[in-house]
Amino acid sequence: MNTSVKHFGNTVLVSVWGELDMKVADSFRQRLDTLLDRYPESNLLLDLSGVNFIDSSGLGVILGRYKKLAKENRSIAISGVQPQVRKILELSGIMKIIEVYPSEEDALSQLL
Numbered sequence: 001m002n003t004s005v006k007h008f009g010n011t012v013l014v015s016v017w018g019e020l021d022m023k024v025a026d027s028f029r030q031r032l033d034t035l036l037d038r039y040p041e042s043n044l045l046l047d048l049s050g051v052n053f054i055d056s057s058g059l060g061v062i063l064g065r066y067k068k069l070a071k072e073n074r075s076i077a078i079s080g081v082q083p084q085v086r087k088i089l090e091l092s093g094i095m096k097i098i099e100v101y102p103s104e105e106d107a108l109s110q111l112l
Contacts, residue, residue, distance in 0.1 A: 001016060001017065001018035001019060001020060001024040001028065001051075002016070002017045002018055002050075003015060003016050003017075003028070003031060005035060007039060007042065008108060008112060009112050010041060010042050010043055010111075010112070011042055011043050011044070011045050011108065011111045011112060012035050012036070012039050012042045012043070012044055012045070013045045013047060013104065013108070014031075014032065014035065014044065014045070014046050014047065015047040015049070015050065015104075016028075016046060016047065016048055016050055016051050017050030017051065018050065018051065018052070019051070019052065019053040019054070020048075020051050020053070020054040020055070020057075020058030020061070021053060021054070021055045021057055021058055022055060022057040024058075025057035025058055025060065025061050028058070028061050029061045029064065029065075032044070032061070032065050033065075033068075036065070036068070036069070036074075040072075041074075042074070043069070043074050043075045043076065043077070043111060044065060044069060044074070044075070044076045044077070045076075045077050045078075045079060045104070045107050045108070045111060046062065046076070046077070046078050046079070047078075047079045047080050047104045047107075048078055048079070048080055048081045048082075048085055049079065049080030049081070049082065049103075049104070051081070051082065051085055052082060052084065052085070053084070053085070054085050054088055054089075059088070059089075059092050059094060062076070062078070062094060062098070063094065066094075066097060066098055075099075075111075076098055077098065077099045077100070077101060077107050077110075077111060078094075078098055078099070078100045078101070078107075079100070079101040079102070079103055079104045079106065079107040080101075080102070080103050080104055081100060086100070
């Protein structure tokens with residue numbers, strides 16, 4: 001898994017490529033927490049357009065960041081999910097609590 005980070009106003013965009021699974025979940029969680037601490041006023045946008053697989057560990061990282069940000073009156077959104085990842089997000093119920101946008105551009109236009 002690889003990531004890139006951009007900061008737009010009050011939003012930190014983290015683009016992710018590869019598999020978001022048990023092997024990378026802990027390092028991904030640490031990376032996100034470091035970014036959220038660095039930008040304490042910012043919301044989080046995860047661009048998952050490059051993610052081709054996600055398991056329960058990856059879902060746990062996303063859900064954990066949702067809970068952390070909600071306590072701080074910040075938000076998290078997801079953009080660009082591939083069909084196989086979308087299905088997992090739907091089945092897990094994450095899409096009921098986290099806004100999912102078709103693309104990074106759509107998400108940023110709503111979040112900024």
